[in-house]
Amino acid sequence: MNFDLSLVTESIPKMLAGIGITFQLMALSAVLGLILAVILLLMRISGKWYLSWPAQVHIYIFRGTPILVQIFIIYYGLPQFEFIRDSVFWPILREPFGCAILALTLNTGAYVSEILRGGVLGVDHGILEAGSALGLSARQKFIYLTTPIAARLALPAYSNDFISLMKATSLASTITLMDMTGIARTIVAQTFAPYEVFISLAIIYMILTWIIQKTFGRIEKYLSRYVNP
Amino acid sequence: MDAVTGWWDDYFWGSMIVLQVFFFSLLLMVLFGLIGAGAKLSDSRVAQKIASAYTVIFRGTPEILVILLLYFGSAIALTAIVQVFNPDVKFVDVPPMWAGTIAIALIVGSYATETFRGAFLGVRPGSIEAARALGMSNLQTFIYIRIPEMWRLALPAFGNHMLSLIKDTALISIIGLNETFFVAKQAIGTTGEPFTMYIVVGCIYLGFSTIITLSVMGMEKFGARTGEGAR
Amino acid sequence: MTNSPSDALIQMINVDKFFGSFQALTKINLEVKRGEKIVICGPSGSGKSTLIRCINRLEEHNAGRIIIDGKELTDQVKDIDAVRREVGMVFQSFNLFPHMTIVKNLMLAQQLVRKIPKAEAHKTAMHFLERVKIPDQADKYPVQLSGGQQQRVAIARALCMKPEIILFDEPTSALDPEMINEVLEVMTDLAREGMTMICVTHEMGFARSVADRVIFMDVGQIVEEADPEEFFNNPKSERTKAFLSQILTH
Numbered sequence: 001m002n003f004d005l006s007l008v009t010e011s012i013p014k015m016l017a018g019i020g021i022t023f024q025l026m027a028l029s030a031v032l033g034l035i036l037a038v039i040l041l042l043m044r045i046s047g048k049w050y051l052s053w054p055a056q057v058h059i060y061i062f063r064g065t066p067i068l069v070q071i072f073i074i075y076y077g078l079p080q081f082e083f084i085r086d087s088v089f090w091p092i093l094r095e096p097f098g099c100a101i102l103a104l105t106l107n108t109g110a111y112v113s114e115i116l117r118g119g120v121l122g123v124d125h126g127i128l129e130a131g132s133a134l135g136l137s138a139r140q141k142f143i144y145l146t147t148p149i150a151a152r153l154a155l156p157a158y159s160n161d162f163i164s165l166m167k168a169t170s171l172a173s174t175i176t177l178m179d180m181t182g183i184a185r186t187i188v189a190q191t192f193a194p195y196e197v198f199i200s201l202a203i204i205y206m207i208l209t210w211i212i213q214k215t216f217g218r219i220e221k222y223l224s225r226y227v228n229p
Numbered sequence: 230m231d232a233v234t235g236w237w238d239d240y241f242w243g244s245m246i247v248l249q250v251f252f253f254s255l256l257l258m259v260l261f262g263l264i265g266a267g268a269k270l271s272d273s274r275v276a277q278k279i280a281s282a283y284t285v286i287f288r289g290t291p292e293i294l295v296i297l298l299l300y301f302g303s304a305i306a307l308t309a310i311v312q313v314f315n316p317d318v319k320f321v322d323v324p325p326m327w328a329g330t331i332a333i334a335l336i337v338g339s340y341a342t343e344t345f346r347g348a349f350l351g352v353r354p355g356s357i358e359a360a361r362a363l364g365m366s367n368l369q370t371f372i373y374i375r376i377p378e379m380w381r382l383a384l385p386a387f388g389n390h391m392l393s394l395i396k397d398t399a400l401i402s403i404i405g406l407n408e409t410f411f412v413a414k415q416a417i418g419t420t421g422e423p424f425t426m427y428i429v430v431g432c433i434y435l436g437f438s439t440i441i442t443l444s445v446m447g448m449e450k451f452g453a454r455t456g457e458g459a460r
Numbered sequence: 461m462t463n464s465p466s467d468a469l470i471q472m473i474n475v476d477k478f479f480g481s482f483q484a485l486t487k488i489n490l491e492v493k494r495g496e497k498i499v500i501c502g503p504s505g506s507g508k509s510t511l512i513r514c515i516n517r518l519e520e521h522n523a524g525r526i527i528i529d530g531k532e533l534t535d536q537v538k539d540i541d542a543v544r545r546e547v548g549m550v551f552q553s554f555n556l557f558p559h560m561t562i563v564k565n566l567m568l569a570q571q572l573v574r575k576i577p578k579a580e581a582h583k584t585a586m587h588f589l590e591r592v593k594i595p596d597q598a599d600k601y602p603v604q605l606s607g608g609q610q611q612r613v614a615i616a617r618a619l620c621m622k623p624e625i626i627l628f629d630e631p632t633s634a635l636d637p638e639m640i641n642e643v644l645e646v647m648t649d650l651a652r653e654g655m656t657m658i659c660v661t662h663e664m665g666f667a668r669s670v671a672d673r674v675i676f677m678d679v680g681q682i683v684e685e686a687d688p689e690e691f692f693n694n695p696k697s698e699r700t701k702a703f704l705s706q707i708l709t710h
Contacts, residue, residue, distance in 0.1 A: 064438035065431045066399035069410070073431060076417070077424035130555035133516055134569035134621060135544040144568060148559045163288075170291035174403065181294060194301035202290040202298065209289035226559050226601035
């Protein structure tokens with residue numbers, strides 16, 4: 001058993017060819033997931049059962065099942081139904097890329113919604129009372145007081161979820177998508193050199209994790225400027 | 230749902246495998262987490278460095294990659310070792326269950342390391358000092374004061390770690406573990422109903438997650454009975 | 461019962477307040493005239509904070525009527541906002557907006573609620589910061605200020621809304637002893653200028669020198685109501701006497 005360095009230098013550029021797909025999966029589902037999370041959050045705190053209930057069911061299901069199952073149900077499962085194949089969504093659901101985005105979005109949306117809710121619940125009640133006493137409406141309090149404070153409180157947990165999302169993009173390789181992991185698995189199948197290839201890839205992912213952590217650390221520092229000046 | 234009829238047995242045994250993997254990986258996860266936390270809290274610089282490397286590596290790498298690496302990697306390593314004694318052996322197969330169990334335990338253990346470390350540091354120094362002042366020995370303080378407090382602090386995060394473990398078992402199907410996921414794939418081959426079969430898998434996992442969540446909630450209530458200091 | 465706005469700014473008539481089955485206020489009757497300064501004291505849990513929180517509807521009363529400047533507090537949201545514009549409030553824990561600078565703290569509600577243009581809101585904010593003697597802190601964040609300074613900012617923030625009355629909910633209880641006086645000084649100045657004030661406080665020196673009336677509450681009821689002279693020198697109720705002997709020997 002020996003570690004073949006030339007194989008490492010050969011496979012890294014090949015795997016990096018898939019980094020675009022990894023980034024696209026990550027960025028698209030992060031943005032869409034955040035939008036979904038905010039919608040779910042607003043539904044939950046609306047105080048109306050017919051809004052909060054569906055949101056809670058969504059969160060319960062998508063946090064309670066493995067993301068791999070969610071990806072498979074969407075990619076392999078949905079085409080079982082004729083009406084899906086006839087629907088306007090078929091061009092998206094036919095493609096592994098569209099399915100991966102959909103699954104990652106629904107999944108991260110559920111997690112992030114809970115994180116945001118934690119932030120909202122963490123806002124000091126007295127601050128909102130002060131807003132009321134000054135005559136601010138519920139909407140104004142939510143926009144000018146709750147949102148900025150909750151965003152700061154939720155950020156550390158959000159950055160962790162962002163890293164989880166980045167790692168979860170690798171599961172797109174299970175539905176034939178050629179992201180970095182998909183390419184790596186192909187190379188391993190050809191060369192049967194799992195150490196060299198997978199370890200190189202792990203290092204690439206670790207660098208991505210590090211970049212994400214640093215970036216969020218910066219944002220956190222900026223948002224916390226009023227806490228530790 | 231008629232299509233599922235012939236497959237309940239297989240799903241049941243698949244679920245048992247999920248439980249088996251969950252159980253063993255839970256034990257290992259606690260072990261790795263405690264060792265990691267112990268190393269991080271120790272005075273040894275080397276131990277601290279190793280523990281940090283452990284958490285950075287396993288928290289920064291996709292779960293599926295760890296599983297693949299451990300599975301294929303250990304097979305190659307074992308083959309190489311066996312070949313030293315018996316050059317005729319071409320390939321040693323590592324059971325996916327063990328490679329997978331260890332892999333997910335290592336991953337979640339890296340998160341548990343931080344949980345246990347935080348819980349250890351979160352014990353109020355006042356409680357410890359008070360116990361000392363009352364004349365309790367180090368061991369008594371540890372057993373009667375520190376452990377219960379740590380447990381209470383770590384429980385919510387620990388519940389999440391258990392949920393991660395149960396959900397990560399699904400990933401082991403990628404290296405061929407014949408759990409529920411694997412059953413679904415076989416069933417789809419004969420019935421041609423992928424949605425139905427994967428929904429069953431989803432429901433099984435949802436059931437496991439629910440049981441874990443409810444038991445953690447129960448334990449939290451029990452742990453919070455002292456009230457004060459619970460957050 | 462006449463309803464002349466120039467005379468009584470606040471009228472509370474037979475007000476009851478429950479928290480679940482616990483009765484926090486029982487048959488509260490209180491009238492506050494324009495320009496009057498009222499000090500409310502009493503043991504903790506006596507309902508004094510609840511009383512003033514009902515006045516700007518941070519708590520909803522369950523029975524009775526509360527009329528402020530001729531407007532009755534009901535479930536109508538519009539009325540509540542209109543009332544809150546007239547009623548300023550200063551909290552025990554300051555409750556400044558932590559994510560905004562001091563001057564932004566003072567400008568926010570002016571702009572959002574009173575729809576005052578930014579430049580004018582800024583001018584008003586600086587004016588009141590000068591009155592509470594900390595214009596130089598305008599661009600800092602609340603956490604950078606001492607407790608006494610934060611409470612003075614909170615008072616200035618309430619003043620920016622040009623309220624008819626200010627409610628003080630134990631404004632000095634969360635402060636270190638050396639900071640209490642700087643806040644009381646600002647409050648005394650305000651009183652001298654004729655602001656209508658209701659203060660929940662245990663600062664008996666302040667009550668003596670500023671209050672027109674002192675109210676003693678216990679278990680959700682107004683037990684005694686008198687001018688300070690009378691209240692301190694000749695209290696009628698045994699409960700008032702017990703409370704005063706406790707608080708004055710401290």
